[in-house]
Amino acid sequence: MSKEQMLEVFEAGIDAGDSRDSIIVSMVQNGCSLNSAQNWYKDFAVDAGIVSSRIGHKKEALEFIAQSGVDILNDEDRVALRGSLVEEFGVASSTANDYIKAHAEVNGIELPRSNFGANPEEQEKIFNWVTENMDCDKPGFKDFMVTEMGRSSGSIDEYYRGIALARKLQAGGYTFAGE
Numbered sequence: 001m002s003k004e005q006m007l008e009v010f011e012a013g014i015d016a017g018d019s020r021d022s023i024i025v026s027m028v029q030n031g032c033s034l035n036s037a038q039n040w041y042k043d044f045a046v047d048a049g050i051v052s053s054r055i056g057h058k059k060e061a062l063e064f065i066a067q068s069g070v071d072i073l074n075d076e077d078r079v080a081l082r083g084s085l086v087e088e089f090g091v092a093s094s095t096a097n098d099y100i101k102a103h104a105e106v107n108g109i110e111l112p113r114s115n116f117g118a119n120p121e122e123q124e125k126i127f128n129w130v131t132e133n134m135d136c137d138k139p140g141f142k143d144f145m146v147t148e149m150g151r152s153s154g155s156i157d158e159y160y161r162g163i164a165l166a167r168k169l170q171a172g173g174y175t176f177a178g179e
Helices: 003-016 020-029 034-047 058-068 075-089 093-106 120-132 138-147 153-171
Strands: none
Touching: 003 020, 003 034, 020 034, 020 153, 034 153, 058 075, 058 093, 075 093, 120 138, 138 153
16 A cells, blocks of 8 residues: 555544544554554654654664674674663663664674573563453553563553554454464
């Protein structure tokens, strides 16, 4: 789908008073992937003044990484660098990973994908909890994420929005089989 077509869907949803998730679902129903729909929504919402853009530290983080001299191919060094980025910029661990990936990409460094960033054991634990608690509400999910997973509230909101959107898509007849 083109940007213009997605903008039309976005504007129609805004004019109708639809929620963020409803507009994203409409974009998906009009042939856009879920990830692209979320990105389009964010861009359009910033342009429309509905939300403000987030303050990013990417430029400063990339300079920090370059000046650190850390070997990002070394697992232990990369983990320590991630912790330094979290502390220095007050970002989530996943954002620190994104900064490291961006540094690698800019410098032509290919990071190992199998063990970088996401922890498969953590992902499985979260997935299992969600599937065992299909009717969980946000406070229940937040409690699990804080007490069992040690996550911050900022990352919890993003996870929960994904759960809520997946529920809406499933209720609309969309399935996730084979993806």
